[in-house]
Amino acid sequence: xxxxxxxxxxxxxxxxxxxxWLGLTExxxxxxxxxxxxxxxLVPEQLQLCRRNLEVMPSIVRAxxxxxxxxxxxxxxMRWNCSSIQRAPRFGPDLLKGTREAAFVYALAAATIAHxxxxxxASGELPLCSCGPGPPGDPGPGGRWGGxxxxxxxxxxxxxxxxxxxxxxxxxxxxGRKAMNLHNSAVGRTVLSDSLDTKCKCHGVSGSCSVKTxxxxxxxxxxxxxxxxxxxxxxxxxxxxxxxxxxxLIAKDMDARPVTETDLxxxxxxxxxxxxxxxxxxxxxxxxxPSVTQPWTSLPAGWSQGGDRR
Numbered sequence: 001x002x003x004x005x006x007x008x009x010x011x012x013x014x015x016x017x018x019x020x021w022l023g024l025t026e027x028x029x030x031x032x033x034x035x036x037x038x039x040x041x042l043v044p045e046q047l048q049l050c051r052r053n054l055e056v057m058p059s060i061v062r063a064x065x066x067x068x069x070x071x072x073x074x075x076x077x078m079r080w081n082c083s084s085i086q087r088a089p090r091f092g093p094d095l096l097k098g099t100r101e102a103a104f105v106y107a108l109a110a111a112t113i114a115h116x117x118x119x120x121x122a123s124g125e126l127p128l129c130s131c132g133p134g135p136p137g138d139p140g141p142g143g144r145w146g147g148x149x150x151x152x153x154x155x156x157x158x159x160x161x162x163x164x165x166x167x168x169x170x171x172x173x174x175x176g177r178k179a180m181n182l183h184n185s186a187v188g189r190t191v192l193s194d195s196l197d198t199k200c201k202c203h204g205v206s207g208s209c210s211v212k213t214x215x216x217x218x219x220x221x222x223x224x225x226x227x228x229x230x231x232x233x234x235x236x237x238x239x240x241x242x243x244x245x246x247x248x249l250i251a252k253d254m255d256a257r258p259v260t261e262t263d264l265x266x267x268x269x270x271x272x273x274x275x276x277x278x279x280x281x282x283x284x285x286x287x288x289x290p291s292v293t294q295p296w297t298s299l300p301a302g303w304s305q306g307g308d309r310r
Contacts, residue, residue, distance in 0.1 A: 017096065018166035018181055019109050021046065023089030024064045045165040055126055056117060056158060063116040064088075067109045070225040074104075079273035098177050098267030104232040106181050107188030107264060110163045111224050114192055118155030118218060122148045129154040132216055139198050139214035147215035152196050156189055176240030176267055179249055184264055191227050191262075195219035228264070235264040 020043050039050035039057075050057060071082040080101055084092050095102045121129035132149035139145060164185055199217040202209035236259055238249040249265055251258060259265055 017089075017091065018163060018185070019091075019095070019105060020089035020166065021060065021162070022064045022067055022085065022109060024061045025068060025088070043166055046162060049162050049165060053128075053158065055128070056120070059116040059120040059125070060113060060162065063109075063113040066116070066221055067105070067112045070112070070221055071105060071108060073222075074225050074229045080270070094270070098180055099270045100232055100235045100264065100266040101270060103180065103184045103235055103264040103266045104228060106184040107191070107228050107231070108225060109188070110159065110185035111188035111192040111228070112221060113163050114152075114155040114159030114189055115150075115218055115221060115224065116155070117159050118150040118152050121151035121154050135216065139200065139212070142210055143200060143212040143214045145215065146213040147201070149216035150196070150218045152193060152216075152218065156193065160185070160189065175247065176249075179240050179247070180238070180265055180267055183249055187231065187262060187264055188224075188228060191224055191231070192218065195224060195227075231262070231264045235266050237269070238265045238267065240267070 024042075039047050039054075042050050068085045068088070071085050075082040080094065082101070082105075084094055085105065093099075095105055117126070117129075118132070120126045122131055124130070129151050130148075132151040132153065134145035134149065164182060195218050196216055197219070198214050200212040200214040202212055204210035236256055237252045238259060239252045240247050240249055242248075243250060249259055
């Protein structure tokens with residue numbers, strides 16, 4: 001028997017997670033986003049956003065594909081190789097329980113969706129936005145602003161509204177995990193924002209570059225993923241506790257550095273991913289060929305294959 005469609009899965013899952021939209025890759029490629037009924041592919045918190053912004057949905061489907069591919073590419077040589085992301089939206093414990101792996105995926109997904117929308121604006125794909133605004137002043141000697149820069153502002157605004165909507169909902173049970181997910185998504189967007197840089201094209205005789213046309217452009221998603229992997233390796237374990245009048249994410253180890261807006265954070269330790277343990281989200285690494293994507297097999301209810309076999 002085949003897997004249920006993404007539509008059925010997204011509607012029937014009891015636990016709403018803000019990265020369920022990554023499941024759009026299952027059937028989203030065959031969907032023409034020209035009717036509101038297609039928004040049923042999404043969790044309720046994203047339904048209205050989808051219906052109001054149908055034209056942006058192809059960009060979001062592409063972002064889901066890019067997130068899956070980049071995660072697997074980034075961790076191909078590690079014990080946890082992110083192949084469980086292919087089971088979206090039926091995630092296993094590795095991405096549901098506040099691990100550092102979940103921290104990376106939330107950050108990458110948030111950055112990728114904002115990146116995709118920003119680029120779609122610049123390409124003319126989206127009717128409600130256009131090129132990013134040129135900054136004041138000159139870009140440097142012989143330079144002039146021109147071309148069509150990535151619309152980071154619009155990408156961040158709409159991307160955050162879509163990607164964070166489930167995390168902001170009161171339906172997701174654990175407040176600590178909600179705070180963690182929102183924090184890590186914001187880190188992903190910060191890394192994306194910091195990557196915005198001046199890019200120029202030279203004009204002139206024999207490549208003299210006497211005149212340059214410049215614009216503001218974002219780094220490639222490969223570079224964003226690489227930066228986030230570095231943050232994954234340095235992620236801070238936190239607890240969600242009262243500090244003054246409100247709860248905050250505070251480093252659990254008193255000797256750890258304070259949590260900043262650029263740190264990925266996690267709530268629970270991950271298994272070592274060497275030894276199989278279905279309850280913890282590890283299939284083990286025995287007999288796994290890191291250069292080959294492992295086929296999916298039949299798994300216990302509620303479990304998604306982590307593909308951690310070597």
